[in-house]
Amino acid sequence: MTPQFHPGLVNGPFDDPAVYVDFLYERRALLFDLGDIRALPPRKILRLTHIFISHTHIDHFIGFDHLLRLCLGRDKRLHLFGPPGFTARVEHRLASYTWNLVESYPVDFTLVAAELHPDGRSISAEFHCCNRFRRENERTEQLQDGILLDEEAFRIRTSFLDHKTVCLAYALEEKDHVNIMKNRLLKLGLPTGPWLGELKRAILRGEPDDTRFRAWWHAAGGVVERYFSLGELKETILQVVPGQKIAYVTDAAYTPANAARIVDLARGVDYLFIEAAFLDAERERAGERHHLTALQAGLLARRAGVARAIPFHFSPRYEGMEDRLREEFGVWQAQGVAETEGP
Ligand SMILES: [Zn+2]
Numbered sequence: 001m002t003p004q005f006h007p008g009l010v011n012g013p014f015d016d017p018a019v020y021v022d023f024l025y026e027r028r029a030l031l032f033d034l035g036d037i038r039a040l041p042p043r044k045i046l047r048l049t050h051i052f053i054s055h056t057h058i059d060h061f062i063g064f065d066h067l068l069r070l071c072l073g074r075d076k077r078l079h080l081f082g083p084p085g086f087t088a089r090v091e092h093r094l095a096s097y098t099w100n101l102v103e104s105y106p107v108d109f110t111l112v113a114a115e116l117h118p119d120g121r122s123i124s125a126e127f128h129c130c131n132r133f134r135r136e137n138e139r140t141e142q143l144q145d146g147i148l149l150d151e152e153a154f155r156i157r158t159s160f161l162d163h164k165t166v167c168l169a170y171a172l173e174e175k176d177h178v179n180i181m182k183n184r185l186l187k188l189g190l191p192t193g194p195w196l197g198e199l200k201r202a203i204l205r206g207e208p209d210d211t212r213f214r215a216w217w218h219a220a221g222g223v224v225e226r227y228f229s230l231g232e233l234k235e236t237i238l239q240v241v242p243g244q245k246i247a248y249v250t251d252a253a254y255t256p257a258n259a260a261r262i263v264d265l266a267r268g269v270d271y272l273f274i275e276a277a278f279l280d281a282e283r284e285r286a287g288e289r290h291h292l293t294a295l296q297a298g299l300l301a302r303r304a305g306v307a308r309a310i311p312f313h314f315s316p317r318y319e320g321m322e323d324r325l326r327e328e329f330g331v332w333q334a335q336g337v338a339e340t341e342g343p
């Protein structure tokens with residue numbers, strides 16, 4: 001099965017954080033963090049529908065203006081997520097420009113900013129270009145299990161880390177794929193039709209195998225119906241493939257609480273993007289700055305049992321010493337390291 005999501009760092013490991021996640025079957029993409037994104041071609045930026053920002057230190061949010069400028073005058077609704085205080089920061093960024101001529105734009109570019117609170121509240125506000133980006137339509141919702149976006153194909157979950165300010169880690173969890181084996185359908189004399197979509201949704205909702213399921217289609221004499229158990233259909237015409245998982249973790253102190261949350265969020269993911277800011281020889285300095293060392297990041301990746309780990313956000317002080325950071329981080333794959341080592 002071809003993976004549906006293709007994640008990658010926008011910049012080199014010493015440059016601003018941003019991970020772009022491209023969708024295979026749609027002209028759509030997601031972004032984790034909004035550092036300098038000028039390396040992305042405009043057509044890729046315009047594909048973005050949701051941007052998940054960890055926190056608003058300047059290297060994680062400076063791409064906002066570039067994004068805004070590209071989107072102006074387009075018929076687009078863009079969702080931004082961030083930590084407590086985020087909607088006011090978006091409001092202030094927008095308020096720093098003069099918008100007296102935008103009413104004449106034929107289309108309405110809209111930003112929807114949501115700030116996520118550790119108590120589960122999500123407070124969002126809209127900013128419409130045609131209304132000069134005034135704050136409006138404020139809403140408060142309650143998140144369940146940190147899930148801030150739940151679509152048919154995937155969900156996004158957040159976890160709250162401590163970086164001497166709230167810093168959000170995110171995970172994209174693709175739901176299981178249900179593939180229909182067309183040759184088997186033919187053999188059973190079952191035509192394709194909307195019932196297959198209903199069947200996929202029933203499987204993804206996790207309905208039990210003994211559920212009676214109606215296959216139906218239009219034929220010359222009217223609607224034809226046949227009934228099966230879901231279990232029977234699973235065995236004969238379906239293949240269920242587990243979805244991919246991607247986690248994005250940055251700017252976190254190596255504390256027991258952070259470590260537990262990171263491992264929990266990233267457990268078994270296909271891709272873990274994780275900051276590896278300092279060499280472990282400067283562990284103390286990393287602690288003062290509330291960042292992870294490469295070794296700490298590697299140990300967390302190891303504890304989470306990830307399939308691939310990609311370090312980034314190297315401190316510029318190690319320019320020319322990238323190999324040493326990568327070598328330390330390599331502990332995530334090393335043999336014979338105590339699984340329990342941690343903060
Ligand atoms: Zn930071």
Ligand SMILES: [Zn+2]
Nearest residue numbers: 057059060251
């Ligand atoms: Zn940072």
